[in-house]
Amino acid sequence: MKTCRLISLAAACNLAAVAFSPAFAAEAGDPVAGKAKTSMCIGCHGIGGYRTAFPEVYSVPKLGGQHATYIVKALQEYKSGNRSHPSMRAIAAGLSDKDMADLGAYYAADSARTAAK
Amino acid sequence: MNKRILAVCLTLPLSLPAFAGDPEAGQRKSQPCVACHGPDGNSTSAEFPKLAGQHYDYLVKAINDYKAGGRKSPIMAPMVEKLTVRDIEDLAAYYSSRKGLVLKY
Numbered sequence: 001m002k003t004c005r006l007i008s009l010a011a012a013c014n015l016a017a018v019a020f021s022p023a024f025a026a027e028a029g030d031p032v033a034g035k036a037k038t039s040m041c042i043g044c045h046g047i048g049g050y051r052t053a054f055p056e057v058y059s060v061p062k063l064g065g066q067h068a069t070y071i072v073k074a075l076q077e078y079k080s081g082n083r084s085h086p087s088m089r090a091i092a093a094g095l096s097d098k099d100m101a102d103l104g105a106y107y108a109a110d111s112a113r114t115a116a117k
Numbered sequence: 118m119n120k121r122i123l124a125v126c127l128t129l130p131l132s133l134p135a136f137a138g139d140p141e142a143g144q145r146k147s148q149p150c151v152a153c154h155g156p157d158g159n160s161t162s163a164e165f166p167k168l169a170g171q172h173y174d175y176l177v178k179a180i181n182d183y184k185a186g187g188r189k190s191p192i193m194a195p196m197v198e199k200l201t202v203r204d205i206e207d208l209a210a211y212y213s214s215r216k217g218l219v220l221k222y
Contacts, residue, residue: 038222046222051174059172061179064221069163077188084187107221 027101029068034106037099040091068104075100138173138203143211146204149196158212169217176209 044050044060051059063071077083078092095103147158150168154160158169168176182188183197200208 042222046220048220056178058174058178061175062171062218062220064219065170066167066218067160067163067165070166073164074166082189083182 027072027097029072029101029103029105031102031105031109034102034104037103038106041103063107065110066107068101068108071104071107072100075103138206138208138210140207140210140214143207143209146207147211150208153192154212157215157217159215159217167217168212169215171213171218173209173213176212177205180205180208 038046041063044052045063049059051057074083075092075095078085078088079095081089083089092100147154150158153162153165154168158167158171160167179188180197180200183190183193184200186194197205
């Protein structure tokens with residue numbers, strides 16, 4: 001009986017995983033297309049040691065080597081308002097799912113154009 | 118008098134430490150983080166962000182945002198709920214000292 005319950009729990013988990021994962025993984029990103037879409041990103045994320053100015057001061061996050069799936073997830077959260085950040089929300093609002101996937105693929109990919117800092 | 122105040126104002130930022138936080142203490146405190154973020158902050162699961170090499174002050178901000186609700190995550194909210202300012206600084210010092218994320222432009 002206990003085994004039965006475990007098996008059905010496992011099955012439910014699998015179903016849930018199948019149901020929810022495509023939300024972030026559906027679009028396959030193209031790193032080359034992503035590179036062409038970084039013009040709005042590089043002014044902050046492409047400058048070593050760049051810091052926000054207002055209302056809080058902190059270094060903007062490094063994106064090089066981050067998981068593509070996570071970058072897409074973060075952009076979706078900015079777009080939906082689950083992450084509050086005025087400029088990122090405005091930028092993410094203008095991105096399609098394909099744009100996000102491309103940007104994720106670009107930043108995740110190893111590249112010679114990276115620096116240690 | 119005014120010059121003295123000005124001198125204090127100008128030198129004050131220089132005397133503040135670049136960051137607080139003890140990376141060794143942070144490593145000890147990072148045990149609950151390992152399952153998702155990996156042993157050194159280089160997570161192997163694409164759902165969870167790599168933290169290794171991220172900026173110290175960005176890590177502090179991100180944790181504080183989860184705490185305050187500016188970032189909503191049912192996973193992270195209970196994880197950071199009981200962290201003190203010192204815990205957050207130690208964790209940020211640990212993960213920012215690891216090799217991982219890089220600046221990409």
